[in-house]
Amino acid sequence: MDKTINQKAWFLVLPVFAVVAFSAILPLMTVVNYSMQDTFGNNQFFWNGVGWFKELLDPSTDLGGRFLASLGRNLLFSAIILAIEVPLGIVVALSMPREGWTVAVCLVILALPLLIPWNVVGTIWQIFGRPDIGLLGYTLNSLGIDYNYVSNEFDAWATVIVMDVWHWTSLVALLCYAGLKSIPDAYYQAAQIDGASRWAVFKAIQLPKMNRVLLIAVLLRFMDSFMIYTEPFVVTGGGPGNSTTFVSIELVKIALGQFDLGKAAALSLVYNLIILIVCWVFYTVMTNAGVERPAKKGGA
Amino acid sequence: MSVTLEHVTRTVDGIPTIRDVSLTLERGTLSVLLGPTLSGKTSIMRLLAGLDKPASGRVLVDGKDVTGADVRQRSVAMVYQQFINYPSLTVYENIASPLRVQGRPREEIDRRVQEAAKLLRLEPFLKRTPLQLSGGQQQRTAIARALVKGADLVLLDEPLANLDYKLREELRAELPRIFEASGAIFVYATTEPSEALLLGGDTVCMWQGEVLQAGNTSKVYRHPDTLRVAQVFSDPPLNIVGVEKKNGQVAYAGGIQAPAAGLYASLADGPYRVGFRAHQLEVAKGIAGRHAFHATVTVTEITGSESFVHLNRGASNWVAVLQGVHEYEPGHVLDAVLDPENVFVFDAADRLVAAPARA
C-alpha cells in the first residue's frame, strides 16, 4: 500500500531498537561467538570453528546422540500434545455457553490454569502424582494400577502430557471460543432453516470460521511445547533415565551441569533455527491450505 | 481554497484502482461522486484526504503540491457509511471532540457545538450517548462532528446507505441546506442516481477507476458524454437499442423501419446506438410520429403512483415507467413507443451525438 510517508516516524522505533539490541542481538552474538570456541574454564577460550556443529549433527558422537535423541522426544511430545489439545480445545469451546452469566464463570475457570506460574504447575503435578501422598498417584495405585512416574518411562510421559494438557488446553479453547463468537447469528439461523445437523454446522460454518484462530493456537502451542522446560524439569527432572529429557533440559545440563559453553551455544543456535523453520513451515502450509485470504476490499 | 488531482493513478496489488484522474474541486461546491460499487469512489476520497499516496500524478491544494504530505496537516473531515461515534461520550462531547483536540477555548467550543447541533436538529439529544439514538440521529451526530471541525474539505462516503428509506429521504432533503451554510468543499459518494439529482451541485461520474464526466449535475444527467455515463446515471437502468440510418430512414435492430424524423433527421448515415430512460418509453397505440415496438411483458412492478413494466424484445430488456397503476400479465405483447425527439443518440464510438432539447 502506498500510504503517505513521514520519515520522522522512524525515530519512534529507535528506543525499541536499542532495547532489542541489548536484550537479543548482543547476547545472540555472544552465543555465536561461544559456539565457535572451546573452553576449559578460567575464561580461557580456544578456536574450534564449526566443530561443535559437526559433532551436534553426528549421531555417533556423545553430543550428537544426546541432541538427536532429545530432539526426537521433543517432536514426539509436541505431536502428542497438539493431537490432544487442539481437538479437545475445540470441543470445550463448542460446549461453552454462548450468552448469559455462565459465560463469565466458564471463562474464569478456563483462565485459571493459565494464570499459574509454570514451576508451580510442575510442583502441583509432582505432588499430585506421587504414589505415597499424591491424590492421583495414591488413587491409581489403590485401584490396582501400578503407577509411578519416577521409575516407569510410560508413566512419566503420561504425567508430563496430562499436565501439559491440563495447563494449556484452556488457551486453545479460549482462542477457539473467540473465533466462534465472531460468527454472526444469521449463519446459525440459516443452518437451522437449511436443516443442517450438528456435525454439518460444525463442518460447514464453525470450523472454517475458526481456521484463523486455530492456526494461531497450533503455532503458539507448538512453539511453547517445543521449548518446554520448567514443568517436566520440576516433575521428572528429565527421567527416568533420559526418557523425558527434552532439548531444553539437555541444553541446561550441558551448559550449567558440565559448563561446556561451546557445545551448549552451538546447540542453542541449532535449536533456535529448528523452531524458526518449523514455525515458518507450519505457517506457510496452514495459510495456503484451508485458510481463505480475506476478500479484497477495494475502493467502493 | 481548491483541491486538484492531476493525472492521478493508483494501483493496489498491481491492479489499477484509479486510472489517470484529473479533477478540481473549488471552495463552496458540492461534488457528488456517482458510480457503482468498486468504481473508485472511496479511492478518490482517500487520495483527496491524503490517506493514500498516488502511484503517479500530483495532489494540489491551492496550487501547492501536497502529494504524500501527512493527512494530519490537511484540513479534512470524513463521514462514513457506518455510524462512527465515540460510544461512551455524549452527543455534545462527540461533536465537541475535534475542537477539544484543537485546544479551542471553552466558550468557542460551546458556541460552535450549539451551532452545529442546531443545523442538524440535534439540540434535544445533546445529553444522550449515541447508542440511545436512532440510526438517523447517530449519523447526524457524525455529520455534525465533521462540520464543527471547520475543515476545508468534507468527505461523505455513502453516508445514508445504512439508514431507513424514509430517514434517508429526510436527511437528503436537509443536506443541501447544510452544505450551503458551511462553505467548505463537499464531496459526497453514492451509488444512487436519484441521490445525485436531489443533492444537485456537480456530479462526477465514475466507472472502473476512471472519471467519465464531471460537471453540473443537471447537465451531466441531460447531456451524458457517452453511453456509459448515461448508464451510470440512470435508475431504472438505461434502455438501449441499435439503429442504422440510411436514405432518410432509420432501421432499429429487430426489424422496425421508420422515417428519420426528430433527432435522427440531422444525423449522417451509419450505425448508432440509442439510449432512453424508463420514463422516455411510453406504452400507447397509434400516436403519429412515434416509433412503435412490439415488446413482451416479463414483469410488472407497481408502486401505486407508478408502474414499472419490464419488457423483452429479442436480446434486449427494457423498463418503462408509467404513471398510475397498469397491470400487464407476463407474456402480454404491447406497443412500446419512442418519441424520436426524446432519445439520446450515441455514435459507433458510444459518444453522444444528439440529446433531447428537454428531458
Place this chain on the structure above:
Amino acid sequence: MARIDLVDLAHSYGGNAAPPESFALKPVTMTWRQGGAYALLGPSGCGKTTLLNLISGIVTPSRGKILFDGADITPLSTQKRNIAQVFQFPVIYDTMTVGQNLAFPLQNRGVPKAEVEARVKQIADLLDLTPYLGRKATRLTADAKQKISLGRGLVRSDVAAVLFDEPLTVIDPELKWQLRSKLKALHRELDLTMIYVTHDQTEALTFADTVVVMHDGRVVQSGTPAELFDKPAHTFVGYFIGSPGMNIVPAAVSGHEARVDGHTIGLHRNYGVLPAGAKIEIGVRPEFLHVAAPASGLLSATIERIDDLGRARFARVRVGDEKFSARMPPGFSVPDNMVGLVFDPAHVHVYADSRLVEGVA
C-alpha cells in the same frame, strides 16, 4: 406451500405481564393465502422483524398462535417448521462450491441425489448461476453471494413459506432492478408463499401483491400497492408510502369543504359528522397537488426548493407554518417565489385522529 394464519398473535420480549404498550408486536389476526407474495413494510423498530422471527420460529410468541394450513405450529422449532429464509447479508458456506451451497438444504433432508441435481440445476438456471456451480462461493462478489443465499432459500419445493429479511440491502441499484424482477418472476414460476421484510417502500410495493404496513408494533394497513397509495387508512401509511410522502395538514372540515389557512378546498365526498374533539387533518399526495401561477381561488404558497428527480419535479412549498410537496407540471417555470396550489378533489382524504374517515358520496 401453505396458507398462514396468525391468530391473536403478539409478542413482548419482557413477557406477557409487561404493559400492552411495550409489546414489540401488538395482537394481530390475519390470513396469508398460499402462493401469495407479501411484504412487511415499516421503519426500524416497527415490529416487522419480530413478526418474521415469530413465523420462522427463532422467537416463540408470548401470546397467540400461528397456523400453517390450519395446523398449529407455534411450539415447533425452526427446523420442524419447514420454512426457508434469506438474510440481510449473504450467508455462504465458505468451504463449499456454489452447487454444494445450493444442494445443502436438500441433502440435509435426505432428498434423492437425482432430484437434488435436477432442482439445483433449475434454480441455478433461474438465477443465472449455472456458470459458477463448480466454483468456491467465497471468491464471488456480494451480489453473486446474495443470489446463492436466495437460491438456497428457493431450492426446496415443499416449504411452507420463504422469508426474506431485507435481502437487497447490499446490492447496487442497477443489480437491485434485476434481482427484484427476478424474484418476482421466480415467485410466479415456483408457486411459493413468500414473505418479504423491508423498510424500502419501492422494494415492498414492487415485490408484493399485498403489503402489510407496520408502525409501532401494529399493523396499520394491509392492502395492494394501489390501495395503499390511493387510500391510506392511516396518516402514517400516507407519510411512509410514496416519495415524497403524503401532505398531511390540519384543516377544518365540514360537508363538502375543508378550510386550510383561511382558504376553502372542495372535497369530492360529504363529511357530515366528524368525531367531536378529534384532530382533523386532510391528506393529499404530491402527485395530486400541483403548482400553478398564483390566482384568486388558489391557495397561495411560497416555494422553498425544487427537487429535480429527472423524470419529474416536485416543489417544496410553504403555506403559513405548513409545508407541502407539490408536482411541477412539465415546462412550468416559476415567475417569482409565489405560486398557487391546485388540489385534485377526488384524491383529498380526511383523517380524524390519524385514521381515514370515509365520506358519503
